[in-house]
Amino acid sequence: MGPHQHRTALGALNPAERHPLPPALAAQCFGLLAVGLPALLFFPSLLKQALLLAMLQGGLAALAARWMQAPPWWLAIHVGFMPLLVLVRMLELPGWIWPSGLALLLLVFWRTDRSRVPLYLSSRGAAEALLRLLPAGPCRVIDLGCGDGFVLRYLAAKRPDSRFIGIEHAPLPWLWARLAARASGNLTIHRGDFWAHSLADCDVAYAFLSPAPMPRLWAKACAEMQPDAMLVSNSFAVPGQMESQRIAVNDRAMTYFYVYRPGSVAV
Secondary structure, rough: OOOHHHHHHHOOOOHOOOOOOOHHHHHHHHHHHHHHHHHHHHHHHHHHHHHHHHHHHHHHHHHHHHHOOOHHHHHHHHHHHHHHHHHHHHHHOOOOHHHHHHHHHHHHHHHHHHOOOOOOOOOHHHHHHHHOOOOOOOOEEEEEEEOHHHHHHHHHHHHHOOEEEEEEOOHHHHHHEEEEEHHHHOOEEOOHHHHHHHOOOOOOEEEOOOOOHHHHHHHHHHHOOOOEEEEEEOOOOOOOOOOOOOOOOOOOOOOOOEEOHHHHOOO
16 A cells, blocks of 8 residues: 555545544644653653653654645644643643633634634735736625735725625634724625625635635635636635636735636536
8 A cells, every 4th residue: 555545544535625633633642652652661851851852742743744644834833832832831821821812712713623714814915916906897806704804905995986895704803804894885894604605796706715625615606606707816726727817916925816717617
């Protein structure tokens, strides 16, 4: 059995379709066992070096996650999780810090484990590039997962003739975006699941998601968008589909836009 077949036998045929938490927990457990057992059995003096052991555990967990084809951002999480936990424990913080921190993370990221979309914030360069893509006449633009709503506020100020809609499911970014949008008469921010929102009346749909939901987004866009409507994806291409344009965004992240016309594709 080859390496690829062995990874497939562990669970998912396609890593992008696999829920991230089970392999993440497996990688962390592997790191704990690989470092903890030898230290406990053969090098007990190392147990006093908690930070050193945590760094070793994080490195091994990241290697295991890489072997399981985890997305790149998970590798950084694995490397830093246990060392940060040890460092925070050294601070001897009061007990209320932990539930408060968990609540704050939940309010900011909500169910990222389910949506599989981290909180990505678009740059000003991305907003400017998206502005140049808008139709010359009045149009209707939707941001699928609008975060703090910066892009929409920028567009709404530049294009008062058009209508802008943002949908965000995480409570704190949604509240921020909604409060900041009060001064914009042509901008509406909704809290909810953008999968339940029809794209049929949208001229431009903008998304800055992750690789995982792109096939599903493509199917939704093909089924609902009009032939002349645009789907603009920040950074993440639709697997197996040729974009009509690929645009380099002038920002520090060296972002690319992938522009599609899904409504013109037969389904």
